[in-house]
Amino acid sequence: MLERLRTPWPDRRAERSLGALSLLVGVGVVAMVVFVGIRAWPIFEHNGLSWLGPGGHLETQFANMQATGVDAPASAFHLRAWPIVYGTLLTSVFAVGFGLAIAVLASIFIVELAPERLRRIAIPVIRLLASVPSVVYGLIGILVLVPFVGNHLITASEKASVQNTVELTGAGLGVTVVILTVMITPIMIALICEALMAAPVSWREGAIALGLNPLRAVLAVTLRAIRPAIVAAAVLASARALGEAVMIQMVSGGRFFTPKPTDGVIFPFEPLRTAASTIVDYVDGTGAPALRATLYALALMLLFSAFVLSIGGYMIKLPLRKYQTRG
Amino acid sequence: MSVAAHNPSRGRGRRSSPLSWRWGDRLVLLCAWAAGVGLCLIAGAIVIYMGYRGVEYLRPSLIFSRPQTGTSQAGSGGILDPILGTLLLTVIGIALAVPLAVGSAVWIAEYGQGGRGRQSLARVVESSVEVVAGTPDIVIALFGLAIFQLGLFAPLSFTAEGGGVYGRSFLAAGAMMSLLALPPVFAATRDGMQAVPAHMREAAFALGKTRITTIRRVLLPSVRSNIATGVTLGISRIIGDTAIVLVLLGGTHQIEPQNSVPVLGLLRGTGTALTSFVYENSPAGEGAAPQKAYAAAFVLLMFVLGLNLIVGRIGREKPLTSVV
Numbered sequence: 001m002l003e004r005l006r007t008p009w010p011d012r013r014a015e016r017s018l019g020a021l022s023l024l025v026g027v028g029v030v031a032m033v034v035f036v037g038i039r040a041w042p043i044f045e046h047n048g049l050s051w052l053g054p055g056g057h058l059e060t061q062f063a064n065m066q067a068t069g070v071d072a073p074a075s076a077f078h079l080r081a082w083p084i085v086y087g088t089l090l091t092s093v094f095a096v097g098f099g100l101a102i103a104v105l106a107s108i109f110i111v112e113l114a115p116e117r118l119r120r121i122a123i124p125v126i127r128l129l130a131s132v133p134s135v136v137y138g139l140i141g142i143l144v145l146v147p148f149v150g151n152h153l154i155t156a157s158e159k160a161s162v163q164n165t166v167e168l169t170g171a172g173l174g175v176t177v178v179i180l181t182v183m184i185t186p187i188m189i190a191l192i193c194e195a196l197m198a199a200p201v202s203w204r205e206g207a208i209a210l211g212l213n214p215l216r217a218v219l220a221v222t223l224r225a226i227r228p229a230i231v232a233a234a235v236l237a238s239a240r241a242l243g244e245a246v247m248i249q250m251v252s253g254g255r256f257f258t259p260k261p262t263d264g265v266i267f268p269f270e271p272l273r274t275a276a277s278t279i280v281d282y283v284d285g286t287g288a289p290a291l292r293a294t295l296y297a298l299a300l301m302l303l304f305s306a307f308v309l310s311i312g313g314y315m316i317k318l319p320l321r322k323y324q325t326r327g
Numbered sequence: 328m329s330v331a332a333h334n335p336s337r338g339r340g341r342r343s344s345p346l347s348w349r350w351g352d353r354l355v356l357l358c359a360w361a362a363g364v365g366l367c368l369i370a371g372a373i374v375i376y377m378g379y380r381g382v383e384y385l386r387p388s389l390i391f392s393r394p395q396t397g398t399s400q401a402g403s404g405g406i407l408d409p410i411l412g413t414l415l416l417t418v419i420g421i422a423l424a425v426p427l428a429v430g431s432a433v434w435i436a437e438y439g440q441g442g443r444g445r446q447s448l449a450r451v452v453e454s455s456v457e458v459v460a461g462t463p464d465i466v467i468a469l470f471g472l473a474i475f476q477l478g479l480f481a482p483l484s485f486t487a488e489g490g491g492v493y494g495r496s497f498l499a500a501g502a503m504m505s506l507l508a509l510p511p512v513f514a515a516t517r518d519g520m521q522a523v524p525a526h527m528r529e530a531a532f533a534l535g536k537t538r539i540t541t542i543r544r545v546l547l548p549s550v551r552s553n554i555a556t557g558v559t560l561g562i563s564r565i566i567g568d569t570a571i572v573l574v575l576l577g578g579t580h581q582i583e584p585q586n587s588v589p590v591l592g593l594l595r596g597t598g599t600a601l602t603s604f605v606y607e608n609s610p611a612g613e614g615a616a617p618q619k620a621y622a623a624a625f626v627l628l629m630f631v632l633g634l635n636l637i638v639g640r641i642g643r644e645k646p647l648t649s650v651v
Binding site: 011014018022024025029105108109113114118124125126127129134135139140143144216239245249283286295296299302303306307313314 | 345347348352355356358359360361362363364365366367369370371373374376377426427430431433434435438439448449451452453454455456457458459460461462463464465466467468469470472473474506509537538539542563566567568569570573574602605606609610611617620621624627628631632634635638639
């Protein structure tokens with residue numbers, strides 16, 4: 001057997017085995033959709049698509065699912081998960097919005113403005129920010145930021161004003177969005193920087209020769225040329241933000257609650273749960289069929305959005321690849 | 328436009344001074360500096376704070392003692408098992424990911440071009456990798472749970488008395504970890520292969536080598552540093568992942584082999600890793616031993632920093648292809 005492997009392979013056999021290997025990746029993706037889909041099916045069977053909508057009290061629904069045990073009656077599968085969907089969207093939209101603005105500015109800084117010395121520091125530092133494990137961010141969040149916000153930024157009267165509906169500890173939307181922004185900004189910076197560097201210098205030089213100052217030349221010419229890269233960066237970063245589980249579970253307060261902008265100053269302090277953090281929270285309860293189906297339904301929702309976002313990002317990047325070879 | 332305010336400079340190399348710019352431009356300039364420097368400061372603050380906490384709480388005895396079940400900080404032991412668990416998961420994940428990723432990247436780069444059928448297959452494979460890269464780790468973890476709880480895979484994890492398959496083991500977690508390491512290794516290898524100049528292939532063909540021999544003897548050695556970069560990135564994704572460990576490793580305090588069979592028992596057994604140790608000992612978990620969590624997080628961060636340095640070192644090294 002080993003002898004056969006060691007002798008040079010005929011070309012055709014080599015191609016077939018390598019091709020089969022690469023097909024395995026595709027098969028894996030299909031298997032992922034199928035397996036998660038099968039386990040999520042009961043939720044769709046009992047609720048249709050309306051489980052994504054509002055209605056009812058999510059806390060009682062989850063308690064109901066946990067209580068029913070192995071033979072769950074049909075009523076246990078009742079789910080209206082709007083607070084989770086809303087929490088997921090809220091954190092991702094805010095984090096991607098803030099992150100995108102910071103990433104574009106920081107990329108311009110790194111590529112165009114920073115002195116050589118500073119640039120040499122900035123690039124590895126950004127890479128480091130991208131690779132800090134999410135649990136470390138979560139730990140800093142829960143042990144440093146959450147107590148700080150809880151003790152110094154929320155006043156006692158604000159806590160008292162809502163004490164009958166929700167407890168404000170400091171863990172909530174604000175801290176979650178801040179940390180999530182720090183986590184996803186480096187990904188966007190990497191993509192935007194790459195595109196900025198690949199854009200032809202002559203375009204920018206032309207703009208400067210026409211009398212624009214160097215910064216305005218970047219804003220007006222280079223940045224406009226790399227718009228697809230910026231969109232792709234935002235898309236990929238939202239995939240990351242949607243799927244972040246452990247960090248959010250640690251700092252979001254872990255309550256089924258919908259923070260409302262109309263609540264004014266306490267809006268950023270209100271707790272919430274996202275799809276991924278709910279899964280982490282309840283994953284030990286997968287013995288109960290109703291709860292298991294719920295968690296897999298949430299996973300399917302995440303998988304579907306990741307699917308759409310990855311394919312979208314890939315499509316947006318395709319023309320760029322062609323264009324970058326010119327740079 | 329700012330043409331009027333801009334004083335055309337004479338001579339070479341004089342840059343226009345921001346002092347002569349419009350206010351809007353100056354504001355953007357300020358924001359860009361603030362964003363860039365601010366991010367560097369955040370990263371610095373994280374490293375310094377974790378370093379401070381690490382030095383404060385990390386003791387050699389902590390690294391070499393095993394975690395215990397205990398309610399107090401003093402009685403809960405050290406972090407030896409989490410470190411070993413992280414290393415074991417990394418080994419399993421990389422061992423599974425590298426052949427798959429390198430094989431498919433080679434196929435894409437070398438065989439995936441000719442013919443319409445191959446091109447569409449290549450596109451399917453590339454977008455599958457893209458999907459795997461974008462899938463949240465918690466979804467991958469649940470997928471792993473669904474697979475390894477199948478009766479078919481019962482021998483790979485712990486089986487309860489009544490025949491219920493537990494679906495949690497080092498092998499299950501490691502296999503799903505390989506999905507995390509797959510995209511970086513794949514992308515690095517593919518990009519490296521595509522950057523190899525065509526004349527290197529042509530030279531090998533002219534000497535009468537077959538395609539696969541060319542790949543093995545010429546192309547793969549020349550993209551070695553790309554593969555190394557990809558593997559390092561993959562390792563740092565694996566050791567930083569928490570969700571898969573929480574869901575698929577069983578969450579025991581120590582590494583508990585399934586039976587006394589040397590390697591297999593360990594692979595089928597449950598255990599703990601650094602990330603899940605940090606999580607469990609933080610206020611979010613059950614232990615509430617923040618000092619232990621800080622110490623473990625510091626070790627974790629040191630691993631990540633080390634891997635980052637390695638990536639930087641490999642990246643600076645000139646790839647072989649540029650010499651030719």
